[in-house]
Amino acid sequence: MSFNITTFSTALYSTWIMVEELNLLIDAGDGVSAGLLGKSGKIKHCFITHPDRDHLTGLPQFVQLNSRGEWPKIYYPKDAGSFPALSHFLGKFDPHVQGVTWQGIADSEQIEIKKNIWVQALRNEHVAAPVGVHKSLSYKVFEVKRKLKPELQGLPQAEFKTLAAKHGQEFLTTEQRINRISFSGDTPVDDYAKWDGSEILIHEATFLHSEADGHIEARGNRHSYLEDVIRMASEINLQTLILTHFSSRYDREQIDEALRKLLNKYALTIPIHVIYPGETKRDVLKMEPFNA
């Protein structure tokens, strides 16, 4: 399965990610419609990670340009009150969007967005909230396949029919879940196991490590340091890493230099793509990786 991923992601300003083959948008920061133009009309499912304004202020334009009956469907962390407020406002502001679906979702909940393709929500620790309160989510995209149970391999055809008739078709197979894409949303690095086995991990890396960064971070919601992301990536099983959500205080040279050092330090060799501040990147995976 290959993916055409287009994204813009700069901390504080805007984050959005479109996966064309899945008709999927994750986050809808400012400029998403202008960045995608007609392609935004292909989006059917839009998952928002949390109510920070840099992740949702593209919704009014995206929704009013692309609403058609109940579509697009918009999913958000169910305890974030910004979304019902926005949906109510947009219904008045642009009455033609009143049919659009707004659905709050909780940790672990999954939505089938295409046949055998599921998006699962995962709580993260960007916003301090008690367990059971859902204000900030990460998302994982799974492809579900069914495989013949190994113990049934080589069975005569007639026996399959008998077993299926007796126990149902599903009895013959086991479910295999392949984690095609993971998106961290805004979050500090915490439990490595969350992302282990992701084919493509899109992870935020707001801060290059420095003491000055720490001061800024302490004032607001929690974010990731590039070094923590690279260390984690070196210890788990990933195929590709896409780094997003850098702070605009860094220029390209500073990011490149910090990343080069860290890749050396942690001997990380999987392909890495960098989404620099202020850049819209189209078909990210077709581009030469940073460390090619």
Ligand SMILES: [Zn+2]
């Ligand atoms: Zn953000």
